[in-house]
Amino acid sequence: MPVALFWHRRDLRRHDNAGLAAALQSGLPVLPLFIYDTDILDHLPRPHDARLTFIHDQVEGLARETAAAGGTFLAYYGRPAEVFAQLLAQLDVAAVFTNEDYEPCATRRDEAVAQLCQARGVAFHALKDQVIFAKTEVLTKSGTAHRAFGPYRDAWLAALRPEHLRPYPSAELFRAPHLGQWPAAPARPTLAQMGFKRCEQYVPASELPAEQLVRGYHTTRDQLGLAVDSSTRRSVHLRFGTLSVRELMQQAQTLNPKLLAELIWRDYFMMLFWRYPQLPEESFEPRLRGVAFRNDETEFRCWCEGRTGYPLIDAGMRELNQTGYLPNRARIAAASFLVKHLLIDWRWGERYFAERLLDYDLALNVGNWQWVAGTGVVAAPWFRVFSPDSQLKQFDPTGEYVRRWLPELGTAAYPPPMVEHKFARERALAAFKAAYHALPA
Ligand SMILES: Cc1cc2nc3c(=O)[nH]c(=O)nc-3n(C[C@H](O)[C@H](O)[C@H](O)COP(=O)(O)OP(=O)(O)OC[C@H]3O[C@@H](n4cnc5c(N)ncnc54)[C@H](O)[C@@H]3O)c2cc1C
Structure with a gap:
């Protein structure tokens, strides 16, 4: 049959x-x-x-x-x-x-x-x-991909109709006679047969996040020190599709436009990826493909292990290594530090995140790494260099987050900063500027 x-x-x-x-x-x-x-x-x-x-x-x-x-x-x-x-x-x-x-x-x-x-x-x-609008569904008037997120988001919102978020009736239809049977089907592979062992890492449930969390999302999402979740923590479920993006979008549409905008970023990066499949390999902006990265392997290991001497960076990397998760603000700080302060190629950091993140998604990871590095995706400026200490004061003012992940903070066991901020900032700007001006616009 x-x-x-x-x-x-x-x-x-x-x-x-x-x-x-x-x-x-x-x-x-x-x-x-x-x-x-x-x-x-x-x-x-x-x-x-x-x-x-x-x-x-x-x-x-x-x-x-x-x-x-x-x-x-x-x-x-x-x-x-x-x-x-x-x-x-x-x-x-x-x-x-x-x-x-x-x-x-x-x-x-x-x-x-x-x-x-x-x-x-x-x-x-x-x-x-897995997205609301794909491929060429949201383009500029001249038919090209949006280089800036704001106009893309506006065009996305203008194109949205109620049917785009309507659920598909798959669960309702999931029964006889719509399902087939194959009594001779081979046994499903076990983890051991594939050469793996069980790994018990905590992953939050796939249900829609609590209404209260979504309502306050715009005020909590960047607060690293909160004892409770400050963002939805649904990225793993969106990655593997255990949660439907339409459900979360509907909730966001009703309760919080900021969350809706973050979900639109997800559509945006996936659209860019489909359009520019070379993005994991090279910087989007041709003038920034020649940045003279230092790529010091010892410094890279310090960053990976959370031993840079900058508490915000180290706390983030320890959280990532221990849990497979990192809040967005800590991802931005860690990525910026690697590319700008240490002048290490963003592709090295992207690969390390790929190994560690439970929610690893090629399009979102590469898109965000290139955005932080300022290499041309989303027209983010290459000359922006975040100060890890200012970011710490702003997003973890009580020090709750860094103390949670760095028990040795404040003792002789915690290392001094591996590079001075002002010096590193100027070094990064010189390297990026040299590459940028080496080629015509
Ligand atoms: C350097 C860097 C690397 C990143 N790598 C990944 C990755 O591999 N996989 C991944 O899912 N996200 C990635 N992000 C985006 C973002 O940090 C995570 O989606 C978010 O922290 C996950 O937590 P949450 O589910 O609580 O997000 P929330 O803040 O609750 O947002 C809800 C959902 O919106 C989407 N979203 C939120 N922020 C972004 C963003 N900046 N870009 C695209 N989509 C977003 C995600 O699907 C997220 O689950 C990265 C960000 C940076 C700066």
């Missing part, structure tokens, strides 16, 4: 899922599928990776939900094109549904699978799900 496959990737949920709803409405029995992609997993540090443990838990949860609804959930460990070649040979697949993924590697992966399907006469449908 012909079936449809629904391929989960960054959308590990049953509810409000555009591609899953389309599959369940196709009239074909649907077999949901997840592939532990060896092209990605082979780059993760074995045996512990909190993100893989999180994904595995979600996939197993989806498999239980599918079984309870009378269907079969498939999970494989391998290269997607090879897994699909095998599946198309074993099953009578009439269509494959999935949700769009805008990262360069993902785009190439999907093209390969779409071509394979096409060659076998199988329809391949990719739907927009």
Whole structure:
């Protein structure tokens, strides 16, 4: 009997899922599928990776939900094109549904699978799900990508209609006869079979954040010392799609425009990435591709380990290393310090964040690193150099945050600043200025 496959990737949920709803409405029995992609997993540090443990838990949860609804959930460990070649040979697949993924590697992966399907006469449908507006949906009047965020946000808001935030009925349709069964389906891979061990890192639940938090978000989001969450802490769930961005957008739209604006940044970076897939490799502004970074490896290790002698930077890096999370304000301070104070290539910092952040997202990470570095994304000025001490006074005035992560602060065990702020600022400005003026505009 012909079936449809629904391929989960960054959308590990049953509810409000555009591609899953389309599959369940196709009239074909649907077999949901997840592939532990060896092209990605082979780059993760074995045996512990909190993100893989999180994904595995979600996939197993989806498999239980599918079984309870009378269907079969498939999970494989391998290269997607090879897994699909095998599946198309074993099953009578009439269509494959999935949700769009805008990262360069993902785009190439999907093209390969779409071509394979096409060659076998199988329809391949990719739907927009993880953003509200994708690709070329919000452009300038002359049809180019917005270089500044403000005009992009205004155009985004002007284009928004109620239907853009309306949930898809995937959870309602997730039952017989819309689900398929395959009694001979192979066993789903365990973490151990993939060479990993369980990693117990705390990740907040995927529900919508409390109304009170969202209402006060604009006043709390930059306060590092708060004992309670100052921002939504939903980035991991948006990254893996355990929370639908439409749900959070709707809540933000009703309760807090500042939160809505932050979520629009997410759409913005994903759009930029789709348009400029070379962004992870090079600075957006050609005149800043030649900055003479110092790239001192010992200084880089001090930064990674939180031993710079600047409490705000060190507290942030210790929090990141211990928890896999870092508040936005601390991300900005740490990134700026690495690029400007130490004159280390933003790509080194981007890679380190990629290893550590539970919410790591290529588009958001690279976009934000280039924004902080001032290398041309969002037209942020390259000559802005944050002072770590002024930032500390502003965002952690009582010192609560730095004391939480630096128990040795105030003792002889805490190191002196590794570089003097004024000297570092002038050195950075000279390096950026030299590169900027070396090429014509
Ligand atoms: C150098 C640097 C690297 C970053 N790397 C990542 C990353 O890899 N993954 C990631 O999800 N975010 C990244 N961010 C953006 C931001 O710091 C995190 O999204 C945020 O701190 C997550 O906490 P939250 O969920 O409480 O966010 P909230 O402040 O509650 O915001 C809600 C959601 O809006 C989105 N958002 C918020 N701020 C931004 C932003 N500046 N750019 C784009 N989207 C945003 C996120 O999806 C976030 O979960 C980075 C920021 C910087 C400065």
